[in-house]
Amino acid sequence: MWYFARELCVNATKNRKLLGLWNRPAAFMSTLLINQPQYTWLKELGLREENEGVYNGSWGGQGEVITTYCPANNEPIARVRQASVADYEETVKKAREAWKVWADIPAPKRGEIVRQIGDALREKIQVLGNLVSLEMGKILVEGVGEVQEYVDICDYAVGLSRMIGGPILPSERPGHALIEQWNPVGLVGIITAFNFPVAVYGWNNAIAMIAGNVCLWKGAPTTSLISVAVTKIIAKVLEDNKLPGAICSLTCGGADIGTAMAKDERVNLLSFTGSTQVGKQVALMVQERFGRSLLELGGNNAIIAFEDADLSLVVPSALFAAVGTAGQRCTTARRLVMDRPGNYVEPTIVTGLAHDASIAHTETFAPILYVFKFKTEEEVFAWNNEVKQGLSSSIFTKDLGRIFRWLGPKGSDCGIVNVNIPTSGAEIGGAFGGEKHTGGGRESGSDAWKQYMRRSTCTINYSKDLPLAQGIKFQ
Template sequence: MSSLCVLLRKTRPLLHSLSPAMQKHHQYTLDVTASLVRTQSFVDGQWTSAASVFPVLDPATGEEIARVSDCGPAEAKRAVDAAYKAFHSWKQVTAKERSVLLRKWFDLMVLHREDLAKLITFESGKPIQEARGEITYSASFLDWFSEEARRVYGDIVPSPHRDRKILLLKQPVGVASIITPWNFPSAMITRKAAAALAAGCTVVVKPAEDTPLSALALAELADQAGIPAGVFNVVPCSREKTPSVGHVLCTDPLVAKISFTGSTATGKVLLRMAADTVKKASMELGGHAPFMVFDSADVDQAVTGAMGSKFRNSGQTCVCSNRFLVQSGIHDVFVERMGRAMDAELRLGHGSDPNTTQGPLINARAADKVAHQISDAVTQGARVVRGGKRLEGSFMEPTLLCDVTTDMLCTQEETFGPLLPVIRFNTEEEALAIANASNVGLAGYCFSQDVSQIWRVAEALETGIVGINEGLLSTPEATFGGVKQSGLGREGSKYGIEEYLDVKYMCFGGLKP
């Protein structure tokens, strides 16, 4: 198969804190199978150009990778209409047939894993090793829900009357609008779309403006797998057109369900728009995860967990630990070993360099936010133990702070960057009070060797996900979702498909006893 090469040339060296490869004038090459680099919208099984285009940039260099069709409300409406038309035939396809098609899509993702990973690296900045991991994770949802498609069971309920039977039947809700973020540009689509298609729903995907290439590559593979026209649609658009496209996807009466991953503020806007037509909604919103390390913890285990939880994707995941609460008895040794681990394991650079563990943040605004939080903390008395510098472009040094208090911005709002602030605490009650003093609750982490304490803390944490002596949690077999203002519903696991199903009660009467 032919390949498409996009050459990205650095015009200026980055600062000294980057890896040696990034300190030199360097040429980075996106070399992938040409058919996977799609730049048009995918609607009703057809690749279609919009009237205008918008650029997709490599966040590590600022260079343009591609120009993608800039869809507007008209294109979004056409996608909804196509999905609605396709729904009436797709819901009649047997669960076994849907399962087979999802499995073919999975096989194609595995086959093209390296190309798909490269697309993620160049459009999001994610290090290539992590991008490969995301593709494996992304494909796992197609695998999982290909099996769950055949396990959508209803119920026959014992009736209180001898002349009737009670049946509970599960049916697909209809068209689902799927709006996804840039930090997991492949996995956040398959986690939603695989469940929807397995249930018998059709979808319209609006990917993040920073990372549309991954979504369009998924559409290409879905088409190759034989997913029928109109079942899986993708409408990319720029930041400027996102509000108008989002309005169509959240208000059109033909849409039965919206599923969104992103900020709490945006989720509230989408929920308001969906309210007039009373759509089903799944919301995976902001996090502010506490990472609690108690005196009984294995410190090396806690440091390993912290490294994985905090610095994966340069701190740009919704389950990244944001507030590190360390008990007084082991506070100093934890900070010291944490600093050593950062020195030994973290390397800044372009994501395509296999030695890179920390790529750029998604854009300069993201780096500015981290730098502002560090400045605010230092002004109020925090001490920089490692890092702390804002670098060229959207690069940010991984930073370790101690002497942090709950008055500082970094402990009050989600960072979404490589900043690790450590708060010293004395008692379990104090730690829980700090951990739960948030209006969001997605993930929380507890490191302890005291089994009784683990149970107390895990049950008391106001989060939808708890990691116990473990910093990496996500898997398709388990639920993903939060409490409080971290969202509604659950993704993954056997419960994820339920978000795309209605339960119909059938009362079968007039039977002769």
């Protein structure tokens, strides 16, 4: 069922409009899965037959009612009423009001709220993982793992809430202090894709919150129930702590809501995860207003197996990286480059192409792997870098010199550079993101928190004199 489900997702789930155009018999549409006995667990997440898709401290929505479907069999799960433009406007206003409360709370106290969100997710991890599998289509273990990733980033953010800050710098002027101060940007808009409907929001939400920001989320229309369920969990934590619910707002919707977020000067940072094509449009709209964007776009990732590679590592790594999540990860391996012939992950292999074939330079977002043979290290490093995207890459070798050349300035030009592991499966502790047409944004760990904050260089004169920098004197 997994492969069938994901084949449907390749062609249709990325664009719910296609699903909406299919003609379904009336009998097929008559029973929503949420009303069937085997799916009563959906109600444990607070879901109903028809769900409101707007949250800003209270639930509502005046937009179009859509039905979400299981991509494995096209059966309807439940309905969601999306946001109208008026709903969006009201939600932005409430979110900005909520920021006035949230920004005054000390960062470690904000971290405590995020810790509680992580605990609440832990309590629902299995049932929420079930929903990810049902509505998005990935296998159950990946659905549960995705919720676990949100839990992990909450744990990470709790510690980070006591560590964020800038240095005190030496001043060349006597009686002066030079400080780097970090403050929240304000309202962070988060637009997430269908393939990771929980984890990508979690990366952004947990770090943005401890940084002192409020969040406005627009998930993919195809996974609207997941967006509603996750927001209900967060809303309960905020309510229990007597905090404004609009700290974590939700506006389910389509391109109209996404466009409004991109063009809205009140959205201080827009984090967008999706295709390179749409990401370019988002970047232009945000840049037109001199706004800030964090882009996580496509990848065309290569695994390189040298002659000394451990095949017991290469084979399972290539298999997982190529067909995990049906090839619908941005870190999915699209290219396997080897110094000798061999088909390790048949039947998803394509051979006989030139390394620079246009199809091999296109992100297919499907479990298709192109296999090439190389002659020299210099040649294969160049092949890795010749595609427009620069997200993830990996080599398999035991040669230490080659490893450090791969990691160095003439090696991989990707944001994720691996050795003897797949291109997929990044840990939350490192910054996640890539270069070139991948967008350049960084989420999750390391110093990615800086993208959710604004930096000020502050000079304090605590003397009675007024010396100028660079020894300048006006007399």
